[in-house]
Amino acid sequence: MSELSGLSDQSEAVSQNLTKVVWDTIVVGGGMVGAATALGLGQQGMRVLLLEKQPVDLTWQEDLPYQVRVSALTRASEKIIKNLGAWQGIESRRYHPFFSMRVWDELTPGEVLFSANDMNEANLGYTVENNVIQAALWEQVNTCENIEVLLDSTIESLSFENNQAWLSIEGIGLLKTELVIGADGAFSKIRQLANIGLDTHDYEQCAVVGCVKTERSHEDTCWQRYTHDGPFAFLSMGNNVSSIAWYLPTDKMQWALNLSDEAFAKEISKASDYRLGQVIEVAERGAFSLIRRHAEHYVKPNLALVGDAAHTIHPQAGQGVNLGLLDAAALVETVLNARQGNKAWGSFSVLRKYERWRRGDNALVQRSMEGFDWLFKQDASLKAVIRKPLLPLANKLTFVKNWLMGQALNGREALPKLAKTFPKS
Ligand SMILES: Cc1cc2nc3c(=O)[nH]c(=O)nc-3n(C[C@H](O)[C@H](O)[C@H](O)COP(=O)(O)OP(=O)(O)OC[C@H]3O[C@@H](n4cnc5c(N)ncnc54)[C@H](O)[C@@H]3O)c2cc1C
Structure with a gap:
């Protein structure tokens, strides 16, 4: 080269x-x-x-602050990266397996819990900073x-x-x-x-991203709350550190970016329904308009x-x-x-x-x-009637729940060879 x-x-x-x-x-x-x-x-x-x-x-140093852009890698991606011989490069830098995912809706009590244990999987994926990958x-x-x-x-x-x-x-x-x-x-x-x-297609939404430290541990779990404005997610990273994805109508993007760190921490705590307690520290943040594009x-x-x-x-x-x-x-x-x-x-x-x-x-x-x-x-209206029972019902249908997560984790049909098998070590 x-x-x-x-x-x-x-x-x-x-x-x-x-x-x-x-x-x-x-x-x-x-x-x-x-x-x-x-x-x-x-x-x-x-x-x-x-x-x-x-x-x-x-170059890499352990004490580098967490980057703004983070990805949740599936098993299929893990296999591709391993087959290309690049996984050691991730391991030697920084990566975080997560073992559960909790999803809930502001409108209804209860949640859907996806767990690696239930699926006989070692984990449900890894959160890794994009620059590390x-x-x-x-x-x-x-x-x-x-x-x-x-x-x-x-x-x-x-x-x-x-x-x-x-x-x-x-x-x-x-x-x-x-x-x-x-x-x-x-x-x-x-x-x-x-x-x-x-x-x-313009979703008329933006994603505000960055890393935050919370009062309580994320328990190596990804947390996602659905609200009328859009979802809010914590992706588990290091000790009490999570990467957030806070979805807002696009016209709130500047407001979110201009908030003082203290006000931002308060808003994030509220948007997350205080699931991990208060947000106690915030790092650099960024925001992206969300557009679906298909060539x-x-x-x-x-x-x-x-x-x-x-x-x-x-x-x-x-x-x-x-x-x-x-x-x-x-x-x-x-x-x-x-x-x-x-x-x-x-x-x-x-x-x-x-x-x-x-x-x-x-x-x-x-x-x-x-x-x-x-x-x-x-x-409101009929759609709320559909939405309200959806997550509690999904949580009860274990087979459907595990199938959905299996599809997301391992990919769908006709996987390419690089995504199918782990390389021989
Ligand atoms: C808020 C947010 C959160 C996300 N979270 C996740 C997640 O959790 N998991 C996930 O799977 N995906 C996530 N994504 C999507 C993911 O970040 C993108 O799909 C991914 O970065 C695409 O990678 P890419 O290599 O195709 O493109 P890019 O990352 O955009 O890379 C393109 C490269 O091409 C280079 N380039 C551009 N123009 C030229 C040129 N003319 N000549 C030479 N080089 C050029 C650029 O410098 C760049 O290095 C998220 C996206 C957003 C916006």
Whole structure:
């Protein structure tokens, strides 16, 4: 692996080398999903160029404050990351298994309790800071000899000719590849340059996130309360530290961000129904507008989209990056199968297999999140009649409850190989 930081300090020869090669694939975006995709292909002998806009910090100190962005990783994601050899990088930094999940509704007494014990699972997943996941994957990228990295580059154009994708990079020239993979996030330039339309829905909600310390222990449990404004969640992290996701109507976003720490702590305590007592300390916070996006197509000849470049969903069930990692694993498997069968992996017929594999599944999860959003925004009329008995009933139906959690934890049908088995240790 060689790391090329822009062209200012690079020789002409370097840029010529990059433009001479026909890359097996160029992955644009080295976030969690792009890095996993590049690794899955590079580790199996494909020649990969990974383009990333921002430098990735691999340094680590135990006393670093908790980051604002945190993900709840499912078992399927754990397997993918382990199979890519990156789990040690997470373990050597910071991660937190959680063993139960408690969900309740402000309108009704009682709760739904999901527990790892009931499901014969070791845990229900892990909360990990996004930068920890990304750094762990990048450590493996850096040791993979088939992956070259180009940092801080600006894409000028994308075109397709002679069964190849051509990316024009400022100051470098034309890069050629059989397959360009857009892993460049929700505002994907690759998606835009490929003229792929987007189906969008504004939830008119924002998520305020960050870490807080509470009076009482989180008991290694994730807590989620449904209110008329939207859900409120504690994701368990370190000692009495939880990452919060506080969903509010978008017009309250600035108000929440501008609150003093003391007032913010009070509001969070109230929104959580004081389940963990008072919030006694708050760290840096951030806020995101919530929009569902779904690319009309995931593929074109010589092009595929993965992760947030293809879809974004309401984060209340913490599925975004988990779906993205499944995209990565499915695309890797599709491409490697084609290569093994001497087929052109950038051809439309091959890439359509990937699209058929993932698009329906992602759409289903998106729609279920919308169903929840609709239901729990109702507190009057007939909908409240449906909403009120829902959680107490769900808690009684153990089979249904465990099935639902099993789907969320392990993924649905037709899992890609990388997400199916743990690697031999
Ligand atoms: C409030 C909130 C809470 C969430 N909680 C969870 C959760 O608990 N669990 C979960 O699974 N998901 C969660 N998600 C969703 C999750 O964060 C995203 O799905 C995930 O970050 C997507 O990863 P990605 O790699 O596809 O995209 P990104 O993380 O957006 O990465 C894209 C990468 O591409 C790079 N890039 C962009 N443009 C270019 C370019 N032109 N050239 C080169 N590089 C480029 C960027 O620098 C970045 O590194 C949450 C989302 C929100 C908003």
